[in-house]
Amino acid sequence: MHNMSIAxxxxxxxxxxxxxxxxxxxxxxxxxxxxxxYNAVITVTEESALASAERSDEQLRNGAGGDLCGIPVLHKDxxxxxxxxxxxxxxxxxxxxxxxxxxVVENFAxxxxxMLGKTNMDEFAMGSSNETSFYGPVKNPWDITRVPGGSxxxxxxxxxxxxxxxxxxxxxxxSIRQPAALCGVSGLKPTYGRVSRWxxxxxxxxxxxxxxxxxxxxxxxxxxxxxxxxxxxxxxSVERAVPDYRATLNDSVAGVKIxxxxxxxxxxxxxxxxxxxxxxxxxxxxxxAELVDISLPNSHLSVPAYYVIAPAEASANLSRFDGVRxxxxxxxxxxxxxxxxxxxxxxxxxxxxxxxLIGSYCLSAGYYDAYYxxxxxxxxxxxxxxxxxxxxxxxxMGPTCPSPAFKFGAKGDDPVAMYLEDIYTIAxxxxxxxxxxxxxxxxxxxxxxxxxxGNYFDEASLLNVAHRLQQxxxxxxxxxxxxx
Amino acid sequence: MSLDKDQIHKLATLSRxxxxxxxxxxxxxxxxxxxxLVDQLQAADTTGVEPMAHPLQTTQKLRxxxxxxxxxxxxxxxxxxxxxxxxxxxxxxxE
Numbered sequence: 001m002h003n004m005s006i007a008x009x010x011x012x013x014x015x016x017x018x019x020x021x022x023x024x025x026x027x028x029x030x031x032x033x034x035x036x037x038y039n040a041v042i043t044v045t046e047e048s049a050l051a052s053a054e055r056s057d058e059q060l061r062n063g064a065g066g067d068l069c070g071i072p073v074l075h076k077d078x079x080x081x082x083x084x085x086x087x088x089x090x091x092x093x094x095x096x097x098x099x100x101x102x103x104v105v106e107n108f109a110x111x112x113x114x115m116l117g118k119t120n121m122d123e124f125a126m127g128s129s130n131e132t133s134f135y136g137p138v139k140n141p142w143d144i145t146r147v148p149g150g151s152x153x154x155x156x157x158x159x160x161x162x163x164x165x166x167x168x169x170x171x172x173x174x175s176i177r178q179p180a181a182l183c184g185v186s187g188l189k190p191t192y193g194r195v196s197r198w199x200x201x202x203x204x205x206x207x208x209x210x211x212x213x214x215x216x217x218x219x220x221x222x223x224x225x226x227x228x229x230x231x232x233x234x235x236x237s238v239e240r241a242v243p244d245y246r247a248t249l250n251d252s253v254a255g256v257k258i259x260x261x262x263x264x265x266x267x268x269x270x271x272x273x274x275x276x277x278x279x280x281x282x283x284x285x286x287x288x289a290e291l292v293d294i295s296l297p298n299s300h301l302s303v304p305a306y307y308v309i310a311p312a313e314a315s316a317n318l319s320r321f322d323g324v325r326x327x328x329x330x331x332x333x334x335x336x337x338x339x340x341x342x343x344x345x346x347x348x349x350x351x352x353x354x355x356x357l358i359g360s361y362c363l364s365a366g367y368y369d370a371y372y373x374x375x376x377x378x379x380x381x382x383x384x385x386x387x388x389x390x391x392x393x394x395x396x397m398g399p400t401c402p403s404p405a406f407k408f409g410a411k412g413d414d415p416v417a418m419y420l421e422d423i424y425t426i427a428x429x430x431x432x433x434x435x436x437x438x439x440x441x442x443x444x445x446x447x448x449x450x451x452x453x454g455n456y457f458d459e460a461s462l463l464n465v466a467h468r469l470q471q472x473x474x475x476x477x478x479x480x481x482x483x484x
Numbered sequence: 485m486s487l488d489k490d491q492i493h494k495l496a497t498l499s500r501x502x503x504x505x506x507x508x509x510x511x512x513x514x515x516x517x518x519x520x521l522v523d524q525l526q527a528a529d530t531t532g533v534e535p536m537a538h539p540l541q542t543t544q545k546l547r548x549x550x551x552x553x554x555x556x557x558x559x560x561x562x563x564x565x566x567x568x569x570x571x572x573x574x575x576x577x578x579e
Binding site: 238329 | 492494495496498499500501502503504511514515517518519520521522523524525526528530533534535536537538539540542544545547556559560561562563564565572574575576577
């Protein structure tokens with residue numbers, strides 16, 4: 001059952017081949033046996049999962065329920081879940097039990113989906129390897145000596161190991177697409193504003209966006225349909241009709257213009273990853289798509305701009321964690337200042353502290369214009385590159401990451417080496433565009449991903465092209481060894 | 485770009501993060517490496533470019549001035565161990 005698509009699972013549920021309770025028990029058993037190897041799931045909500053499976057079975061018996069009714073999913077531990085610990089991968093929130101659900105969580109619950117538990121992640125979504133989690137790193141199911149990517153490494157590894165039918169994730173600089181690529185699964189970061197951020201713990205508010213990680217583009221379409229909604233509680237949520245993403249999945253890609261940015265095929269790209277990406281592009285050309293060489297001339301500035309903007313926003317967002325109302329509080333503070341400083345030093349890990357310090361630096365008196373304002377101007381240049389490109393092409397494609405998954409500790413002491421992992425994904429967040437990663441082959445047994453970037457609110461085109469590619473190729477069906 | 489100890493102390497104060505003196509040097513080195521990366525921005529010609537703060541060019545929607553959220557004080561305060569009569573307790577601020 002765990003290898004079936006969401007559509008197939010839906011058919012199985014509706015035809016009474018199996019019940020949601022049986023399906024839920026099946027995934028809970030897989031989590032119990034396999035998760036100790038991967039550390040992808042950090043909270044299992046067995047009791048409430050079984051109760052909600054039974055409610056969904058009741059709905060299904062009455063002929064009610066949509067595509068996700070009775071489907072077991074996992075939520076990244078960045079989404080607030082009522083009465084279920086939401087740690088954001090941090091010691092700071094190890095004791096945090098939210099009194100409310102995030103809108104994304106609510107949308108899934110309303111659709112009758114079953115929450116199996118919460119997935120591990122880099123602390124406060126800051127990382128590209130899952131090594132910064134307070135709960136220990138997630139292991140890549142393809143090779144447990146390698147990282148799963150990050151920050152949504154738990155969600156990507158859980159889907160790769162089939163611990164749930166799908167998982168939610170978030171992406172601030174590549175945190176859905178990069179782990180999806182490294183774990184050989186499909187992941188979609190929607191346009192900024194498409195999915196509500198309410199109840200999603202903030203990292204960088206002008207960049208954060210939630211999306212699905214799943215086994216295929218078709219599954220991602222079904223999941224996005226549920227996740228995307230206008231939410232008056234999030235002032236940056238966009239009031240715009242959500243198209244029927246499944247309706248256009250099978251559209252022909254003949255004549256679709258795919259832009260290939262030369263900057264995404266530069267020196268740092270592993271030649272084997274490049275070859276895998278080119279194979280998928282050739283498959284799309286076979287289907288009638290037209291490949292067009294384009295340029296995104298300011299691409300090289302995206303990582304530097306991001307490491308001003310994201311830390312600046314993070315330093316403001318994370319100021320709320322002060323040990324007063326919730327979260328970690330240090331023992332025996334001598335005064336209020338001591339309580340703030342020690343609670344934060346003890347509660348936040350090294351990478352989170354580094355980004356807060358960088359953010360404070362960039363926003364401090366005398367440096368604001370040189371760093372923050374400058375980065376915002378460069379952000380405008382990067383956005384303009386995409387605006388210009390989308391005058392010539394329908395979508396843009398290239399590699400998701402420069403190389404396949406690296407070994408644990410490989411980028412240990414060098415934050416900048418880790419930051420460059422997101423060199424092809426960050427520009428999309430800065431511009432606010434939708435991006436997707438789907439598997440495109442194996443490099444020495446480890447998955448590589450191809451990235452699709454679309455115009456604003458054109459997730460349907462990404463899903464369409466990715467789905468047609470997956471109809472023509474089998475890369476998304478490959479699974480890690482040692483799993484049934 | 486390399487940060488001296490005074491600058492790191494200042495950042496630690498602005499960030500309200502206690503930094504152990506023993507790690508000051510390594511913290512400084514890594515921060516400096518990130519600032520070196522970020523300094524690549526200075527080479528970009530941004531003359532006349534409007535700063536972009538946000539991907540969406542929309543205005544904030546207004547809503548009717550009515551109560552839309554009930555008071556969750558009790559639920560929220562279950563998250564803290566230091567509550568007295570509905571107030572959060574912190575170390576003494578005024579003598």
